[in-house]
Structures are given as structure tokens and as C-alpha cells.
Amino acid sequence: MISNGFWDNLGYLIKNDNLNRRSGVSNITNSLRFIIDKFYFGGSWIYRPELDVYDRYDSNSNDGRIADPSKLYGLNNQIIQDQILSFVSNDPAMANIVYQSITSQKIVRNLFVIEIGYRTIF
Incomplete structure (x- = not known):
């Protein structure tokens, strides 16, 4: 058939x-x-x-990006986050922008x- x-x-x-x-x-x-x-x-x-109906759960809900779970959790990702924070420790807003751009993915x-x-x- x-x-x-x-x-x-x-x-x-x-x-x-x-x-x-x-x-x-x-x-x-x-x-x-x-x-x-x-x-x-x-x-x-x-x-x-x-x-835009999918764009949520991050700091900018209009940027066309969402969090990438593979870059949020785990020891390697924690090391990366610590390095970012240590390089731009004098500007927390810039550290957050850099971290969000690294840990997000395009929808x-x-x-x-x-x-x-x-x-x-x-």
C-alpha cells in the first residue's frame, strides 16, 4: 500500500x-x-x-534573541561568566550586555x- x-x-x-x-x-x-x-x-x-511572541525571558524582550540553555549552565559556562565579570568589573551594565550577547541565540x-x-x- x-x-x-x-x-x-x-x-x-x-x-x-x-x-x-x-x-x-x-x-x-x-x-x-x-x-x-x-x-x-x-x-x-x-x-x-x-x-516577538517567542522573544521573552531575557533582559531585552524585543531583540529577536532568546536564552541558549547550552551556554547558561555548567562549569565551563560558569568559568566564561567569571572571566567576563573580571574583565569588565568596573561597569556592571557592560558586563551584563556582553554576557547576554554570549549566552543568547537568534530566534x-x-x-x-x-x-x-x-x-x-x-
Whole structure:
């Protein structure tokens, strides 16, 4: 048996959190899947038209960046933070700006997902 399917989805977010209370289109998703016997192959394209609904939880909620968890925690990251603070210890505002720029990542507008799988019925 061979079949395929195509899906479109639209996500709308109402009041993303209690602080910013932003609303808007969170994502538009297009998916395509092919099923051949028990295997399936597919892909999705996810587009985020309004990035400001994701931009929160950092000191500047309008910069298009969010915290990068891989750069926030752990011994190596603590050493980096200590070095930044020691170099610019006379200006805490500058230290915070440098630290935020190092530990944040740009919010991605376009995401691509590829899926390969096997399905069965129990």
C-alpha cells in the first residue's frame, strides 16, 4: 500500500505570558508524508511569522534573541561568566550586555523537519 498526505496548520498564540501578554500567529506549518507499506517518509516546514511572541525571558524582550540553555549552565559556562565579570568589573551594565550577547541565540524563523519511521499496530 502506497499513500501520501499533505497538511497545513496555523497556530495562534493568545497572551504568551503574564508579563508581555503578546498575541499573534505563532507558526504556519506545511507537512508532506509518504507511506509505503509500514514505512513512512516525510518533511515539514515551519514558518514563524511573528517572532516577538517567542522573544521573552531575557533582559531585552524585543531583540529577536532568546536564552541558549547550552551556554547558561555548567562549569565551563560558569568559568566564561567569571572571566567576563573580571574583565569588565568596573561597569556592571557592560558586563551584563556582553554576557547576554554570549549566552543568547537568534530566534529561528524557518524550521525544517525530516521524519523517517516505521509504524505497526499492536
